[in-house]
Amino acid sequence: MTQPVALTINGRRREDHVEPRLLLVHYLREVAGLTGTHIACDTSQCGACTVLIDGEAVKSCSVFAVQAAGREVTTIEGLAADGILHPVQQAFWNEHGLQCGFCTPGFIMAAAYLLKQNPSPTDDEIVRGLEGNLCRCTGYENIKKAVRSASEAMSGKADGVSGELVGSAAVPVEG
Amino acid sequence: MAVTSMIGARIQRREDPKLITGHGNFIDDVSLVNMAHMSVVRSPHAHARIRSIDTSRALASKGVVAVLTAADFKGVILGPLPVTNSFVADKKQVPEQFPIAAEEAVYAGEPVAVVIADDRYLADDAAQLVSVDYEPLPAVMDLEKAMEPGSPLVKSDRPDNIGWDAAFPAGDIDAAFAEADFVLKERIGQQRVFPTAMETRGCVADYVPYDNRCTLWTSTQVPHFIRLFVGGALGVPESQFRVVSHDVGGGFGAKLRPYPEEYLATAASKITERPVKWIEDRTESLQATTHGRGQIFDVEVAAKRDGTLLGLKFTQLLDIGAYHGVFSAFQVVACLLGGGCYEWKAINARSIGIFTNRMSTDPYRGAGRPEATHLVERVVDLVAREIGMDPAEVRRKNFITAFPHTNNFGLVYDSGEYEKSLDRAMANIDYPALRKRQEELRAQGRYTGIGFSTYVEICGLGPSSATAPAAGIALVESSMVRVHPAGSVTVSVGTHAHGQSHETTFAQIVADTLGVPYDSVEIRHGDTGDTPFGYGTYGSRSLAVGGMAIMASCHKVVEKAKKLAAHAFEASEEDIVVDHGRYFVRGNPGEAKALAELAFASYGAGLPEGMEHGLEAVSYFDPPNFVWPFGCHICAVEVDPETGAVSIDRYVAVDDCGNVINPMVVDGQLHGGIAQGISQALFEEVQYDDATGQMLTGTMLDYLIPTMAEMPHFELDRTVTPSPTNELGVKGIGEAGTIASSIAVINAITDALAPFGIKHVEMPARPDRLWSMIKEARA
Numbered sequence: 001m002t003q004p005v006a007l008t009i010n011g012r013r014r015e016d017h018v019e020p021r022l023l024l025v026h027y028l029r030e031v032a033g034l035t036g037t038h039i040a041c042d043t044s045q046c047g048a049c050t051v052l053i054d055g056e057a058v059k060s061c062s063v064f065a066v067q068a069a070g071r072e073v074t075t076i077e078g079l080a081a082d083g084i085l086h087p088v089q090q091a092f093w094n095e096h097g098l099q100c101g102f103c104t105p106g107f108i109m110a111a112a113y114l115l116k117q118n119p120s121p122t123d124d125e126i127v128r129g130l131e132g133n134l135c136r137c138t139g140y141e142n143i144k145k146a147v148r149s150a151s152e153a154m155s156g157k158a159d160g161v162s163g164e165l166v167g168s169a170a171v172p173v174e175g
Numbered sequence: 176m177a178v179t180s181m182i183g184a185r186i187q188r189r190e191d192p193k194l195i196t197g198h199g200n201f202i203d204d205v206s207l208v209n210m211a212h213m214s215v216v217r218s219p220h221a222h223a224r225i226r227s228i229d230t231s232r233a234l235a236s237k238g239v240v241a242v243l244t245a246a247d248f249k250g251v252i253l254g255p256l257p258v259t260n261s262f263v264a265d266k267k268q269v270p271e272q273f274p275i276a277a278e279e280a281v282y283a284g285e286p287v288a289v290v291i292a293d294d295r296y297l298a299d300d301a302a303q304l305v306s307v308d309y310e311p312l313p314a315v316m317d318l319e320k321a322m323e324p325g326s327p328l329v330k331s332d333r334p335d336n337i338g339w340d341a342a343f344p345a346g347d348i349d350a351a352f353a354e355a356d357f358v359l360k361e362r363i364g365q366q367r368v369f370p371t372a373m374e375t376r377g378c379v380a381d382y383v384p385y386d387n388r389c390t391l392w393t394s395t396q397v398p399h400f401i402r403l404f405v406g407g408a409l410g411v412p413e414s415q416f417r418v419v420s421h422d423v424g425g426g427f428g429a430k431l432r433p434y435p436e437e438y439l440a441t442a443a444s445k446i447t448e449r450p451v452k453w454i455e456d457r458t459e460s461l462q463a464t465t466h467g468r469g470q471i472f473d474v475e476v477a478a479k480r481d482g483t484l485l486g487l488k489f490t491q492l493l494d495i496g497a498y499h500g501v502f503s504a505f506q507v508v509a510c511l512l513g514g515g516c517y518e519w520k521a522i523n524a525r526s527i528g529i530f531t532n533r534m535s536t537d538p539y540r541g542a543g544r545p546e547a548t549h550l551v552e553r554v555v556d557l558v559a560r561e562i563g564m565d566p567a568e569v570r571r572k573n574f575i576t577a578f579p580h581t582n583n584f585g586l587v588y589d590s591g592e593y594e595k596s597l598d599r600a601m602a603n604i605d606y607p608a609l610r611k612r613q614e615e616l617r618a619q620g621r622y623t624g625i626g627f628s629t630y631v632e633i634c635g636l637g638p639s640s641a642t643a644p645a646a647g648i649a650l651v652e653s654s655m656v657r658v659h660p661a662g663s664v665t666v667s668v669g670t671h672a673h674g675q676s677h678e679t680t681f682a683q684i685v686a687d688t689l690g691v692p693y694d695s696v697e698i699r700h701g702d703t704g705d706t707p708f709g710y711g712t713y714g715s716r717s718l719a720v721g722g723m724a725i726m727a728s729c730h731k732v733v734e735k736a737k738k739l740a741a742h743a744f745e746a747s748e749e750d751i752v753v754d755h756g757r758y759f760v761r762g763n764p765g766e767a768k769a770l771a772e773l774a775f776a777s778y779g780a781g782l783p784e785g786m787e788h789g790l791e792a793v794s795y796f797d798p799p800n801f802v803w804p805f806g807c808h809i810c811a812v813e814v815d816p817e818t819g820a821v822s823i824d825r826y827v828a829v830d831d832c833g834n835v836i837n838p839m840v841v842d843g844q845l846h847g848g849i850a851q852g853i854s855q856a857l858f859e860e861v862q863y864d865d866a867t868g869q870m871l872t873g874t875m876l877d878y879l880i881p882t883m884a885e886m887p888h889f890e891l892d893r894t895v896t897p898s899p900t901n902e903l904g905v906k907g908i909g910e911a912g913t914i915a916s917s918i919a920v921i922n923a924i925t926d927a928l929a930p931f932g933i934k935h936v937e938m939p940a941r942p943d944r945l946w947s948m949i950k951e952a953r954a
């Protein structure tokens with residue numbers, strides 16, 4: 001038995017018929033084809049599946065697709081616009097905030113939400129805002145750095161973070 | 176003249192744009208037309224006879240294509256899972272493991288049936304309906320009891336539970352102990368841990384019926400290795416079997432072997448004539464992806480009152496699990512490195528591999544070297560405590576100082592400067608001030624501690640002269656460098672990256688070596704269809720072995736380009752000068768040709784007499800030795816005596832991995848590595864119920880992977896002692912952080928608890944353990 005669901009994903013409306021038991025994360029990945037949202041646990045621990053629902057960070061493995069009916073969902077694919085990276089994306093790139101990149105979409109969504117709520121978080125507030133996300137590669141050092149640097153960029157304090165997707169990040173060194 | 180040097184520069188990663196925008200291509204992102212899904216039915220028992228399996232209800236369930244058991248796979252999967260020698264060539268027994276249990280299940284989580292259905296929900300539904308009649312048998316869980324004659328058996332057709340018993344004697348151990356002022360004994364554990372890559376395993380198998388051709392997408396560190404074994408067992412020649420491993424969400428050693436599910440999915444694709452996808456869920460992963468460590472060391476050390484170390488005896492009891500992992504005996508390397516970075520008159524080591532009814536253990540980040548470092552660094556601190564000497568001074572007194580150094584077991588440490596990294600780390604943490612502060616705080620009833628770890632490790636696996644006899648395979652590495660007519664360069668390699676940033680760092684090497692723009696270099700890995708055979712990525716080998724294979728191909732390309740330049744300038748080859756990708760006749764740098772121009776010429780007409788067209792080369796590199804990174808980590812902690820909670824106040828690391836290609840990447844590898852060692856020291860432990868063999872830590876709720884809140888700030892620094900082993904002067908850095916860090920934390924905790932008379936603390940040093948120890952000491 002399926003049920004209709006109509007919602008907006010990354011600014012685009014869609015309608016589908018889904019089983020009521022289908023998790024939002026599976027709906028996004030397998031029905032909507034947006035595979036940037038990842039799954040890394042069965043128990044809502046890892047945050048790899050974090051998306052925004054009506055602007056609020058939600059673990060999409062803990063919500064049924066039908067519960068998102070009428071809502072506006074933003075996934076990692078919807079964060080950059082017209083080739084311009086979101087400052088959090090740019091900061092993760094600049095600060096080497098990812099290695100394998102599997103946890104990264106969830107972290108970026110959670111951090112983007114954190115900075116929207118609190119544009120200049122203290123170190124403690126960064127930790128509290130992101131402790132629902134797990135990363136096994138980075139030891140979190142550069143993720144913290146990236147969030148701090150995104151916060152500075154968004155408040156216009158930093159130089160050198162343009163927020164633009166540059167063609168090459170290679171900067172040869174004079175020697 | 177301004178020159179550019181990419182090697183050593185902090186280049187942002189080219190891997191990142193797709194990953195930060197959600198356009199990575201991980202295993203669950205692979206989807207094929209008409210693809211079916213596989214769900215694995217696993218034994219809930221640690222040990223049970225399988226009386227019968229009733230698949231009828233599952234078969235009748237909605238969307239089910241097939242329900243398959245061992246009997247169905249018998250004629251399709253033709254061989255067992257492989258087991259390599261890995262440091263113990265003559266094992267007592269190597270029981271064959273078929274990818275799915277037939278009559279007897281021997282660990283909780285072992286596959287007993289698979290369901291193939293139209294989607295993953297339907298496959299999981301039907302898996303619940305497979306009914307298996309089990310007769311539970313005794314679970315063998317305790318290592319020492321398992322060794323006893325007459326112990327219940329892990330599997331009923333085995334003579335006993337011993338996998339190997341190997342002795343590693345070096346020097347006259349009795350003489351060394353006879354010289355001693357004192358001998359200390361300790362038991363030092365290495366609990367089982369989950370490697371826990373954030374991406375679980377998974378695969379998509381597409382066997383083309385009537386064609387005997389197959390593509391297997393899988394989340395692995397070793398695509399060529401998978402092709403060799405899975406293809407072999409399925410009877411598909413390598414030429415017709417393609418293994419693809421695109422983006423991989425972490426490996427840490429747990430994705431470097433062929434696994435049962437890769438065989439089962441491939442066979443199921445052949446049987447059902449549909450592409451078959453299997454994605455492991457986290458609970459399956461915790462049960463059925465290999466675990467790390469799982470060892471107990473009984474150690475005796477002989478030393479003099481002046482701090483001179485003399486002799487070391489130890490036995491490693493290693494929990495193999497129910498079957499040998501493919502590299503289960505790799506961790507035995509701990510025996511050969513148990514002496515660490517110190518001079519010893521003699522070392523006598525023994526390793527006993529013991530089967531239990533648990534999942535197999537196999538390499539986990541560091542594999543054997545974290546164990547060795549933890550052992551020897553603990554022992555040195557015990558000696559320091561016994562004689563009341565500063566632990567830094569005991570280390571200094573016994574450091575190896577002359578290189579190359581042949582250790583007690585004949586392994587040759589290539590280069591090192593151990594005292595320099597110790598001094599640097601002590602200066603960075605301001606050791607005298609820290610000790611003074613510790614004294615002040617102790618007077619106030621606060622318990623802070625300082626822990627050292629001065630480590631050396633073996634990596635860059637490895638020279639065929641050593642790995643072929645030890646591991647049974649020659650761990651060489653390969654590359655193919657192809658310069659296209661318009662000058663861009665494709666480099667294909669046999670290694671594999673899953674977070675290590677090779678696409679960036681290898682391109683840095685090629686840009687410098689060929690003198691071409693960084694952006695013109697493309698690095699390809701992870702697809703056996705377009706890369707030369709290689710052994711993959713583990714053992715911090717990709718740069719020191721794989722990077723050198725790339726260098727070798729680049730040199731061949733430059734040699735040919737010189738011939739092309741000589742021809743173009745009508746000069747002799749000896750007179751051609753190559754300077755940053757510009758080729759000219761000596762004394763006439765104004766008239767030069769770029770590599771791209773020579774490449775274009777190489778595909779055109781009018782080549783020198785006898786020269787073949789094209790500009791490309793293939794190389795295999797066999798290193799002359801391993802490489803030996805080293806360094807010093809110092810951890811400062813405070814323990815709350817009322818709760819047993821540990822807080823890390825400072826974590827200072829000085830590491831030396833030889834020359835550095837990209838400092839940003841090196842630091843990142845250290846951050847993650849150190850975090851995993853700290854986490855083993857403080858939090859992580861795979862737990863099974865001793866009576867039933869049930870896993871008690873089967874979800875991420877029960878198994879603690881640290882969050883941001885649990886990790887300190889890492890203060891990194893480095894020294895640079897180039898390796899003489901290779902032209903780049905590089906070592907490896909993927910595992911060093913993990914190898915060094917667990918014992919820095921434990922030594923710090925032990926130091927903090929010294930006022931209670933506590934000399935040794937086991938891992939994980941969780942609050943309940945420390946609280947009980949303090950309570951007991953106070954009583």
Ligand code: FES
Pocket residue numbers: 038039040041042043044045046047048049050059060061062
């Ligand atoms: S998949 Fe782990 S929290 Fe959603």
Ligand code: FES
Pocket residue numbers: 097098099100101102103104134135136137138373424425674
């Ligand atoms: S970057 Fe690999 S898990 Fe976070």
